[in-house]
Amino acid sequence: MGKQIPELNYLLKEVEGHYGRRLATSTDFEALSVLIEHETNDMVSASTLKRMWGYVSKHPVPRITTLDILARYIGYRDFNTFRNSLKNQPDFESSFFSAKVIDVANLTPGNRVQICWNPNRLVVLEYLGNFRFRVISSENSHLLEDDEFTATSFMQDYPLYIATITRGNETTPSYIAGSNSGLTSVSLLDQI
Numbered sequence: 001m002g003k004q005i006p007e008l009n010y011l012l013k014e015v016e017g018h019y020g021r022r023l024a025t026s027t028d029f030e031a032l033s034v035l036i037e038h039e040t041n042d043m044v045s046a047s048t049l050k051r052m053w054g055y056v057s058k059h060p061v062p063r064i065t066t067l068d069i070l071a072r073y074i075g076y077r078d079f080n081t082f083r084n085s086l087k088n089q090p091d092f093e094s095s096f097f098s099a100k101v102i103d104v105a106n107l108t109p110g111n112r113v114q115i116c117w118n119p120n121r122l123v124v125l126e127y128l129g130n131f132r133f134r135v136i137s138s139e140n141s142h143l144l145e146d147d148e149f150t151a152t153s154f155m156q157d158y159p160l161y162i163a164t165i166t167r168g169n170e171t172t173p174s175y176i177a178g179s180n181s182g183l184t185s186v187s188l189l190d191q192i
Helices: 002-019 026-040 046-052 064-073 079-086
Strands: 101-103 112-117 121-129 132-139 148-150 153-155 160-162 175-177 183-189
Touching: 002 026, 002 064, 002 079, 026 046, 026 064, 064 079, 101 183, 153 183
Parallel strands: none
Antiparallel strands: 101 153, 112 121, 112 183, 121 132, 132 148, 160 175
């Protein structure tokens, strides 16, 4: 499913657009589940929707039948038809974008960056230099205090991709923060 991640993210944004607002609460996911069933005569549980949007921590690869139902909800025959329609959109493959960005090249060692993502993840990082960061504090995240990793930027509304995390004398597999809805907040904190 790796190659389909951009299409999946676009599908989720289109579903939110059809729903009429950003999905942010448990009630939103319950209501969307009911609307999808009403409009498509097919069921997608609220818990499946929560996983897809990153509202809960598990991120399994969605089944194609689930993707087909979501595509039908926004007016396409199935997910493959939705994906093919993206080829006709000139800005899908490459485009300029406007987002709140913290460019690591502009930081100095000791700067602190706070990042947040759904649901209720909050991490404070200290810049060490050479694009390396150490986790100072972590709430509700798989990132742990004293973990270290490299990053070149932090972009609001876009996921943070971390190739490897150094945890003590070990390294972890790759990690994505905010895989479905991106980082909800990025900010440079005052120096302490």
